[in-house]
Amino acid sequence: MRQVKMYRPQVPADALPRLKTILDRGWFGLGPETAAFEQELSALPEVGGHVVGVNSGTAALHLALYVSGVAPGTSVIVPANTFISTAAVVVQHGCHVVLADIDVSTGNIDTGHVRELLRNRNDISAVIPVHYSGIPCELAELNVIAAEYRLTIIEDCAHAIGAVHQGLPLRKYSNIRAYSFHATKVVPIGEGGCVTFPTEEMADRARRLRRLGIDSSQADWSSPYEIEELGFKYNMNDMAAVLGRSQLASLPQRIARRRDIIARYTRSVSSSDIWPVMPRRETDRTGAFAFSVRVEEHVRERVRRQLAEAGVQTEIYFKSLDSFRIGLNGAVPKARKFSKEVISLPVHDAMSDDDVDYVAEHLIGATAS
Template sequence: MKIEFYRHSLGEAEKRAVAEVLDSVFLTTGPKTAQFEEEFARYLGVRHCVGLSSCTAGLFLVLKGWGIGPGDRVVVPAMTFIATANVVLHAGAEPVFCDVDRETGLLEPAVVEEVLARDSLVKAVIPVHLYGQMVEMRAFRALADRYGIRLLEDAAHCIEGMRDGVRPGGLGDAAAFSFYATKNLACGEGGAVATDDEALRDYLAVGRLHGMTKSAADRHRHYRHWDMDFPGYKANMCDIQAALLLPQLARVERLWERREAIARRYEEAFTEAGVEFPKTLPGVKHARHLFTVLAPEGRRDEWLARLQEAGIGVVVNYRAVHLRRFYRERFGCREGDFPNAERIGDRTLSIPLYPALTDEEVERVIEAVKRLAGA
């Protein structure tokens, strides 16, 4: 029987929560969204959370809220999902790629500082907590303060993460999260931004709904004429999404514990077999969104094909962003520009990691990878 790359953890609690919404007045942004925003902010330890249609929308809206646009530059890692760089272009600014650490795939403060020291047009940095491991946020905060730039955490992989006592959103000016279908909290599509900045929260709350000064929930309680502060966007979370998220949030740590146990078993087995995988650093609580292994150079696609033939679901997260066709053609990016990101992008593949995996399935995955490593 095939072991799927991912299976969600939705069950009876989520069905009841959605049924409650379907029996209510609000399907769109309403009381369930407000409840999720409050509970997610409390979980993260931040003042504000704004529910959105995606992490991508969150990243984009934060950049717009900060006034970043034409003539500005934003630093992003060359190893990430394309959305991290694309939102910079959508805002009208220019992405500046940086290489990542060879062993973790994370953006490094020292490398970013080299860019900031020579480029005064950089207005923000988007550090990515890749696979669920946080970057060194204390060092990035000091860097941002020294150069007067903004920090926007891409925490799409990192709801449960922590590093040196710091959680996503704790030291950044804002952090964006994803609730896409395969994420640790999943509602099909969805996202959120966490921040301590009240002015940014207010901008996001209005900007996600066309720039309207009154939401549907506001108008329902007592109709008042609304106005438009600025031409906004359509990027709001709806109550159906929030209803799916709330029961998962209540057991998020228990779900994480199972993924952590699976990941530790992978690490134990692959260390013994000589299979490479990204290093988890001291002082880190890894969110364990993805578990990736590095195939020998030149064999990644062979490993992908053979694991799939063996009934193991696998994907690639990610190939280096700067080598995608658009960035090659638009910015002249070439192979060799960011060797660590390229090395990871050419060798990485992601194997199943989710709470519903049985111990037997975990061992099947391990044996399949070990057979390839010994071939």
């Protein structure tokens, strides 16, 4: 039976000799490979900005909150449809999570609900919009709202490397952005991430804070050092950086292939009782992390079971944050409904067109049965 895995991380063959070089060098902690990875990410049209490499997308979000000056004790708006990291870092920073509902057609934060929350509260200091599955959220409108209410925007770009909003790459919107390079992501390095800042001054501070407040340019741990601001243990290491660097040359082609897979899925299911989760306009382009669809709630688990029986792995992106027993509450009925209907399907470099057609055929069949 054919097996279509949800994830199949692909690393170029030349990554192996590059990794051996690092091992032979005798040092594979934070070092020159991380600095080179940061510079190359900064030069990419898909990323840009002043880049700081860290050890996870979660660390990237937390460091972004810290460096941006979001005050502990204030409230931060987070979409209810996201991975738990987006809310966890807000709590860890000493802030209160305010859940926003979503637009079910995209899975992204509902800007109308954001405005409603802001009209009814005066303690909100920031918004963390998530580009769900790589689909760009309404960033231009959020920037207008942020200017009106003097909010900080930190974009959760865990899914969104390469995403385009209204014809512009995300870097053109000049916000702080947090990316993930987890093993499931478009640039998989096992564990890792980065933050992009609008100024080098902010990035320099973040580079110190990611290494407990120690100046990263001071590579020799045996030398005396001073700490002026206590930080975190969030630094990337050179082994992870080498894996990342090996993938950047092929990144545009791999994103294009993933977009082709999503387009093929969309054409296949467009006439059935399946609702693809898609960008709102032609000038928005997904970062193509995943392809999610909605089906009727009462058939969702049966559909997933039949896909599994056919060898197709699926995920649920995501369980609504208010449904966890951890005290994240809010009036988010659309996110709740979405979380009971959504199925996320495989999208990765190793998939053939036949694999895509196989998944689509079994999805349609399971929905109709």
